Amino acid sequence: MRFVDLGLDDPTLREELDAAYARVIDRGLMILGPELEAFEAEFASYCGARHAVGVGNGFDALVLSLRAAGVAAGAEVIVPAHTFVATWLAVEAVGATVVPVEVSPDTYIMTPEAAAAAITSRTAAILPVSLYGHPVDIDGFMALASRHGLFVLEDAAQSHGSSYRGSRTGGGAHATAFSFYPTKNLGALGDGGAITTSDPELAARLMRLRNYGSSRKYVHEETGVNSRLDEMQAAFLRVFLPRLDSRNDARRGIALAYADALAGVTGLTLPHELRDARHVYHLYVVRTGRRQAVQASLTEAGVQTQVHYPIACHLQPAFAARAFRRGQFPLAEQLADEVLSLPMWPGLRQVDIASVAQAVRAMV
């Protein structure tokens, strides 16, 4: 059983993708054209934000958001200790300093309370991550930020279409960064990313930064970069966006089926969804102290699994210069040792879930 499957063999989907491809080819305009403009409008509206700015990938969405907000060398940015390393690397890329805080032990995401305790006079921004598809309490972060004059950038690369207290992810933060890496809940057929914001000045600055710092041809107001969502990917994303809600519903159904099938297995912790949250299960992550054995049993049964992520960010060689210690973020370290991602994609069948559960029960 595959860990993930993009479902590209669906004939109706294929027809629409072929039509999108043909439309772009017939027009012959490949960069900064009508497909991008249309996708930006559609995605902003979906997220409940006034603007969306398409960029080259999720990492650039984070970096350019920090740059657009003026976060630079000398500034501190509060990040979760447990996340994909891209979150931390984006802060490093603008010369700022990551200040890690432990995540909540039940949802694996950062809480406003934990962030509040890490604020110093140098804090410029808070960067919560809606990890695995569980949305963060963005209203809580915004309230905290307004008390301290901070910028809130949400990393929603794993959380397209999730919501918290009825508010869709992408509408609540000062800026929200998305990745359209092909396996994400909303994925392109190559690299892609976007930032949503309701701040028109921030949006205008992001539009400049992604295009060599230019808003008028050959006039460069600042030292921007080249990071644009191309027409072909924008056209494909316009095919996938209308399917996002039903695909997320399917993921939620699979999560429920897993919860049923794996209920009561001792030593196995299942994902937890807060009452106010609509989790979109980018990944279905369980925890066990016997990960190696469980993973081996699943491999034996032909079930592919992955570990997100096996090394805590503060112990990555890339951050050696910061001299973090082992034991400094014990929960992040424990999660790195215990998390295991089971197969999760919208087309997974009940029989697949049953055979995963059987292999897990055979072992734990």
Ligand SMILES: *Cc1c(COP(=O)(O)O)cnc(C)c1O
């Ligand atoms: C995927 C991901 C990113 C980076 O996105 P890319 O498009 O691969 O650059 C950033 N943060 C998180 C949490 C991610 O999962």
